[in-house]
Amino acid sequence: MEFFVAQILTGLANASSLFLVACGLSLIFGVTRIVNFAHGSLYMLGAYIGLTLMEALPGHFGFWGSILLAGIAVGLIGVVIEMLVLRPVYRAPELFQLVATFGVILVIQDLALLIWGPEDQLGPRAPGLRGVFRIMGEPIPKYDIVLLIITPFIALALWWMMTRTRLGVLVRAATQDREMVGALGVNQAWLFTGVFALGSALAGLGGALQLPKGGADLLMDFTILTPVFVVVVIGGMGSLPGAYLAAIIISVLNVFGVTYIPQSTLVLMFIVMIVVLMIRPYGLFGREEVAGEHGQVGEPEEPIKPASAKVRAIVAAGLAMLALLPLYGGNFALVLTTDILIFCLFAASLHFLLGLGGMVSFGHAAYYGGGAYVAALLVTWTETPMELAFLLAPLGAGLIAIVVGWVCLRLTGVYFAMLTLAFAQLLWSLVWQWQEVTGGDDGQVNIWPADWLNDNTVYFYFALIFSVGGILTLRHLAHSPFGYALRAARDSKRQAEATGIDTRRVQLLAFTFAGFMGGLAGALFVFSKGSVFPNELEIVRSFDALIVVFLGGVKTLAGGVVGAGFFKGVEDVLTRFEYWRLVMGLLIIFVVVVAPEGIVGSLRRAWRRFGPGHSQADTATEERRT
Amino acid sequence: MSVILETRGLTKNFGGLVAVDDVSFALQKGELLALIGPNGAGKSTCFNMLMGQLPPTSGEVYLDGDRITGLGPRQIWRLGVGRTFQITATYASMTVVENVQMALLSHNGEIFRVLPFAHRMYRDQALALLDMVGMAAQADRHCAVLAYGDLKRMELAIALAHEPKLLLMDEPTAGMAPRERVALMELTARIVAEQGVSVLFTEHDMDVVFGHAHRIMVLNRGALIAEGNAAEIRANPLVQEVYLGGGTVFGGAETTDA
Ligand SMILES: Nc1ncnc2c1ncn2[C@@H]1O[C@H](COP(=O)(O)OP(=O)(O)OP(=O)(O)O)[C@@H](O)[C@H]1O
Ligand SMILES: [Mg+2]
Numbered sequence: 112m113e114f115f116v117a118q119i120l121t122g123l124a125n126a127s128s129l130f131l132v133a134c135g136l137s138l139i140f141g142v143t144r145i146v147n148f149a150h151g152s153l154y155m156l157g158a159y160i161g162l163t164l165m166e167a168l169p170g171h172f173g174f175w176g177s178i179l180l181a182g183i184a185v186g187l188i189g190v191v192i193e194m195l196v197l198r199p200v201y202r203a204p205e206l207f208q209l210v211a212t213f214g215v216i217l218v219i220q221d222l223a224l225l226i227w228g229p230e231d232q233l234g235p236r237a238p239g240l241r242g243v244f245r246i247m248g249e250p251i252p253k254y255d256i257v258l259l260i261i262t263p264f265i266a267l268a269l270w271w272m273m274t275r276t277r278l279g280v281l282v283r284a285a286t287q288d289r290e291m292v293g294a295l296g297v298n299q300a301w302l303f304t305g306v307f308a309l310g311s312a313l314a315g316l317g318g319a320l321q322l323p324k325g326g327a328d329l330l331m332d333f334t335i336l337t338p339v340f341v342v343v344v345i346g347g348m349g350s351l352p353g354a355y356l357a358a359i360i361i362s363v364l365n366v367f368g369v370t371y372i373p374q375s376t377l378v379l380m381f382i383v384m385i386v387v388l389m390i391r392p393y394g395l396f397g398r399e400e401v402a403g404e405h406g407q408v409g410e411p412e413e414p415i416k417p418a419s420a421k422v423r424a425i426v427a428a429g430l431a432m433l434a435l436l437p438l439y440g441g442n443f444a445l446v447l448t449t450d451i452l453i454f455c456l457f458a459a460s461l462h463f464l465l466g467l468g469g470m471v472s473f474g475h476a477a478y479y480g481g482g483a484y485v486a487a488l489l490v491t492w493t494e495t496p497m498e499l500a501f502l503l504a505p506l507g508a509g510l511i512a513i514v515v516g517w518v519c520l521r522l523t524g525v526y527f528a529m530l531t532l533a534f535a536q537l538l539w540s541l542v543w544q545w546q547e548v549t550g551g552d553d554g555q556v557n558i559w560p561a562d563w564l565n566d567n568t569v570y571f572y573f574a575l576i577f578s579v580g581g582i583l584t585l586r587h588l589a590h591s592p593f594g595y596a597l598r599a600a601r602d603s604k605r606q607a608e609a610t611g612i613d614t615r616r617v618q619l620l621a622f623t624f625a626g627f628m629g630g631l632a633g634a635l636f637v638f639s640k641g642s643v644f645p646n647e648l649e650i651v652r653s654f655d656a657l658i659v660v661f662l663g664g665v666k667t668l669a670g671g672v673v674g675a676g677f678f679k680g681v682e683d684v685l686t687r688f689e690y691w692r693l694v695m696g697l698l699i700i701f702v703v704v705v706a707p708e709g710i711v712g713s714l715r716r717a718w719r720r721f722g723p724g725h726s727q728a729d730t731a732t733e734e735r736r737t
Numbered sequence: 738m739s740v741i742l743e744t745r746g747l748t749k750n751f752g753g754l755v756a757v758d759d760v761s762f763a764l765q766k767g768e769l770l771a772l773i774g775p776n777g778a779g780k781s782t783c784f785n786m787l788m789g790q791l792p793p794t795s796g797e798v799y800l801d802g803d804r805i806t807g808l809g810p811r812q813i814w815r816l817g818v819g820r821t822f823q824i825t826a827t828y829a830s831m832t833v834v835e836n837v838q839m840a841l842l843s844h845n846g847e848i849f850r851v852l853p854f855a856h857r858m859y860r861d862q863a864l865a866l867l868d869m870v871g872m873a874a875q876a877d878r879h880c881a882v883l884a885y886g887d888l889k890r891m892e893l894a895i896a897l898a899h900e901p902k903l904l905l906m907d908e909p910t911a912g913m914a915p916r917e918r919v920a921l922m923e924l925t926a927r928i929v930a931e932q933g934v935s936v937l938f939t940e941h942d943m944d945v946v947f948g949h950a951h952r953i954m955v956l957n958r959g960a961l962i963a964e965g966n967a968a969e970i971r972a973n974p975l976v977q978e979v980y981l982g983g984g985t986v987f988g989g990a991e992t993t994d995a
Contacts, residue, residue: 411829411881417854588851595855596848599828599839606826609788610895611814611843620849 117249118370122363124255125324127262128154128317130358132335133342134269134351135313141349142285142306145197145208146525148654149215151336153311156219157185157318158327159227162234165322171238178319185315186308193307196700198300203707206471210661211703213654216332217696223329225690231329234322254323266355273351282306337536337650341380344529345387347397356395377540381533385518388530392522411602412466412666417590430579437568445571446639447683452578453635454655455675458663459582460628461656462671467589468621469601470520473528474535475629475656477515480648481538482508482630483637487555488548497561501634508630509623511538516622520615532650539648554644558637574635581628582672588624589668597621662702664709673711740802741766741903741935742787747796749782749959756782758959759796764903764937769929771946772939774956775979780939781823783956784907787937788820789813800903819896820905823939825888827880833891834876837863840898866894870924885912890921897928904928906938910945918942922949947971955979 136150164177196211240257243250273279281297285306318331325331342361346353361380368376387395418426436448461475485507489495495503515534519527542549549555564570588594599607600614607614637643646652656675663674681698685691706713742764749757757779764770772780785791787798789810797806800816808816828836841859842848867873870890875883880891889909896904909925910918922945928934940946946953947967955963955976963973970976 414830414832414835414879416856590854590856591851592842592847592853592855592858593849593851595831595835595839595842598830602828602830603826605790605822606828606892606895607839608810609790609814609820609822609826610840610898611811612839612848613811617848 113247113249116247117251118366119363120246120251120259121255122366123262123359124252124258125366126355126358126362127258128321129335129338129342129362130262130266130355131317131320132314133339133346133354133358134266135310135317136339137343137346137349137351137354138282138313139307139310140343140525142282143197143201143303145212145307146206146528147212147310148209148336149192149212149219150310150314150339151332151334152216152219153185153189153314154318154335154339155223155327155329155332156188157181157315158234158322158325158331159223159232159318160184160315161319161322162232162327163227165235174235174238178316178322181319182312182316185318186312188315189308189311190304192311193304196704197307198303199704200707201303203703207661207665207703207707210658211700213658214696214699214703217692217699219696220329220332221690221693221696225693227327229329232327234324234326237323240323252324258320266351270351278305333650338380340529340532341384343394344526344533345384345394347391347394348525349398350394350396353394353396375540375544377544378537381537381540384533385530385537388522388526388533389518393526397526412598415589415668433575434572437571442567445567449567449571449574449639450683451676451679452574453632453639454659454679455672456578456581456635457629457632458656458659458671458675459585460625460632462660462663462665463585463588463628464622464625465657465660466665466668466670467594467597467601468618468625470618470622471524471528472622472625472653473532473650473657474515474653475531475625476648476650476652477531477535477538478508478512478626478629479633479636479656480542480643480645480652481511481626482633483643483647484542484549484555484633485630486634486637487558487643490558491555492548497559497564497638501638504634504637505627505630508633509627512626512629513619513623516619516626520618520622532653535648535653536650539645539650542648543645549645552645554642555637556642558643559641560638564638570639574639577631577635581631585628586668593617593620658699662699662706662709664712667709667711667715670709670711674709677710739766740764741768741800742937743799744787745797745799747783747786747798748794749779749786749791750794755959757786757793760956760959760961761796762954762961762964764935766902766935767929767933769926769936769938769949769951771950771953772937772956773941773943773946773953774939778956779959780956781907782959784820784905784937784939787813787905788818814899817899817902818905819899819901819903821889821892821896821907821909823907823911825885825892827888827891829881831880832877833872833880833883834860834863834867836880836891837866837894837898840895844899863894863898866897867891869897869928870894871920886910886914886917889913893921893925897934900932902934904934904936904938906936908939908941910940910942915944918945919948925949 132150132154136147139145139147161177161181164180165174168177192215196215197208200208200211237254237257240253243252244256273283281295281302284295285302338361342354342357345360346357360383364379364383365376368379433448437445440448457479461472464470464472464475482504486500486504489500489503490497515531519530519534522530543551545551559565560570564573596612596617599612600617604614633647636647659674659678660671662678663672664670682695685695688694702710708716740763745761747757747760748755760783772783774780782791786793789805789808789812792807797804799805800818805813805816828839835856838855838859841862842855845859847858864873864876867876870893872887872890872894875887880888883891889912893909906925910921913921925936926949929936950967952966953964953970954961955970957979962979963970963976965973
């Protein structure tokens with residue numbers, strides 16, 4: 112019993128900064144509809160800034176003052192980010208902004224490395240709160256008790272602000288109905304900036320407040336991101352009481368998990384999230400989303416047509432050039448091009464889902480990494496011949512996708528996205544923690560291709576055939592009745608259902624096929640490297656694909672492949688430099704700001720404006736699409 | 738004449754609100770029946786229950802004598818019911834003709850095919866349908882650039898694609914210029930006459946209603962309060978009261994669409 116109480120108290124104390132960060136994210140999403148991936152980075156900045164301030168300012172006043180100042184400083188950084196990066200892209204296709212926030216993550220990572228160095232930093236103890244209290248005989252750190260007491264007050268203060276002040280009224284109005292704010296005569300741009308600043312400040316505060324417990328390190332941005340998203344989703348996007356309750360649930364659960372089932376702590380959180388969303392599809396306190404709020408809004412996509420003879424000829428010439436690469440490229444070029452081809456297929460499979468299907472998956476790595484692991488485990492445990500394992504991998508990934516899709520397709524919009532993320536994380540934590548079978552952290556090694564493929568040139572051709580074949584298949588599918596039905600389900604579920612199209616079945620099939628193709632890419636990957644590690648299943652891998660699809664252009668057929676090819680190439684050049692993340696982040700932000708329709712989309716627009724035949728207004732629609 | 742569509746005690750509650758209250762009526766084959774009523778009367782809710790988009794709280798719907806209560810829109814569509822929406826529901830990323838082709842693909846059970854090029858399939862049939870509603874000239878335009886009235890006509894072509902025996906039209910002329918409205922209703926009347934389709938439609942434009950409907954039903958706060966031909970409805974004191982108690986509304990002035 113005593114132990115039990117102690118556990119709960121520790122859980123409540125841990126909930127403190129989780130709540131603050133989640134609350135900020137929820138607030139930002141509620142008003143601006145931006146899924147701010149950089150929120151973890153703001154939390155990290157809060158910790159580092161707080162630490163620096165605490166070193167300079169002594170005593171009680173210094174400690175608590177530093178926490179407050181860190182919050183304010185991060186709030187100001189939030190203002191800068193909002194004005195420079197997000198403001199130019201509010202009008203871009205929805206969810207495009209999250210790409211910009213991903214760029215911000217990279218920039219902040221390298222800036223933090225530059226300023227504070229690579230070593231993990233220990234947080235200072237809070238003055239006067241060094242020891243423990245004994246509660247029912249159990250030692251509880253004094254700082255925990257303080258956290259646990261002040262958090263409800265912070266929550267109350269926020270709640271008061273949301274319900275009793277003019278800002279709060281505006282925020283709530285905007286959360287419910289964005290148009291209404293305009294009608295109230297409020298400058299929407301400043302409201303967005305203000306809310307972003309407030310949300311950022313809360314993240315910074317959370318980061319500084321946890322210093323005595325966790326210190327500061329360069330990985331904490333991603334470490335916090337997952338639980339924060341889980342909390343926000345469980346609580347209901349945009350709901351403050353929801354965030355509070357969910358933070359407590361997750362933190363307490365986590366403490367108990369560590370004690371009783373340490374092997375599965377990571378899994379636990381996602382299981383809770385999945386269960387909650389199955390019962391309440393919009394979180395505990397969330398509100399149903401307006402249909403189409405997150406899928407296809409903004410300018411509608413243009414009609415598609417199969418490529419003209421001219422374009423086909425150009426593509427064929429390009430492919431021929433590629434096929435001749437072994438004649439003029441070195442070994443290095445072969446390996447790099449193989450990597451790029453595999454990544455292009457991975458991105459194309461996500462693009463199929465995202466672009467044609469309007470289903471935004473945040474967890475596509477589950478199928479890529481899943482395919483790779485299926486192949487690797489088959490080879491390791493059953494000594495399956497490589498050829499067979501290679502064929503079974505996409506089937507395995509497709510199987511995972513059909514299960515995940517079946518569950519996730521009950522939800523829409525951001526909740527759908529989050530649930531796909533949860534499943535990907537679930538798979539990742541399974542692989543990570545089920546060491547006996549998967550090798551955990553050590554991954555799977557010695558997964559080499561069959562002898563006849565065990566040569567860089569031969570494997571290059573192998574990858575070329577399957578990647579290009581896969582990409583062309585996906586592309587052809589877009590023009591087939593099935594691809595049309597998929598777009599129909601995305602454009603108007605109402606009309607599709609009223610004309611006999613089983614939209615759920617269409618979407619589930621598409622989801623499965625995208626998973627299958629992701630798995631094919633994963634299988635190509637594992638045999639090209641000879642090994643696979645859990646990071647192929649990580650959020651970062653999912654984001655990689657997501658980012659290039661958006662940057663290439665969601666609303667164009669070629670967007671995924673072009674984006675993938677371009678960024679994988681750039682990445683290869685950049686990673687040779689020490690601060691490549693900084694440059695990559697800035698490049699991403701740059702593309703987002705100057706080409707909000709993605710590379711292909713913006714090129715197409717430019718071509719229309721300046722290319723031949725731009726005089727007639729309607730040529731725009733009649734022209735063939737890239 | 739035989740009955741094609743019949744409802745018995747159709748009721749829908751939204752929480753405490755009774756949106757449709759014990760509505761019973763019958764639609765004869767080949768009839769052009771209007772369902773009118775002020776904004777919020779429950780017309781669209783009624784349509785949603787007929788087409789299976791909403792399950793009724795209680796009551797039954799019969800199509801051609803068969804009970805269809807509880808079936809989904811897909812099944813009801815397959816039984817030969819087409820509908821258009823008050824707020825148009827179109828595939829914004831497709832051309833006009835492709836929008837119609839989708840319905841034809843679905844009707845012919847070819848939705849899950851992956852080999853052929855969809856834009857070539859049933860194109861001629863789709864063009865013929867578009868020609869019927871006067872949209873052939875715009876067939877290859879991107880449907881997102883169409884005027885609202887044209888979208889409504891395109892939706893009609895979609896709804897006619899599987900040669901339905903019953904057509905449900907929710908405010909088919911909303912957003913059109915007066916002349917267009919008359920033309921569209923004349924077209925509808927012609928389709929009813931030529932193809933034997935039965936039509937149930939809602940409308941705010943009284944000219945359209947009194948000019949073309951064979952019979953009119955009036956819905957107010959979810960309940961049917963009157964039914965009859967144009968003259969009877971005009972003369973009905975209850976109906977006059979609902980429409981602000983004067984004959985003026987019926988004089989040709991139109992209420993705006995929702
Ligand atoms: N999904 C829903 N949930 C709650 N209330 C609803 C819902 N749909 C409709 N209502 C309410 O039911 C009533 C009837 O609405 P309905 O749309 O059927 O009216 P209508 O006769 O079609 O009006 P209009 O002429 O404006 O189209 C209205 O009060 C409306 O607010
Ligand atoms: Mg209506």
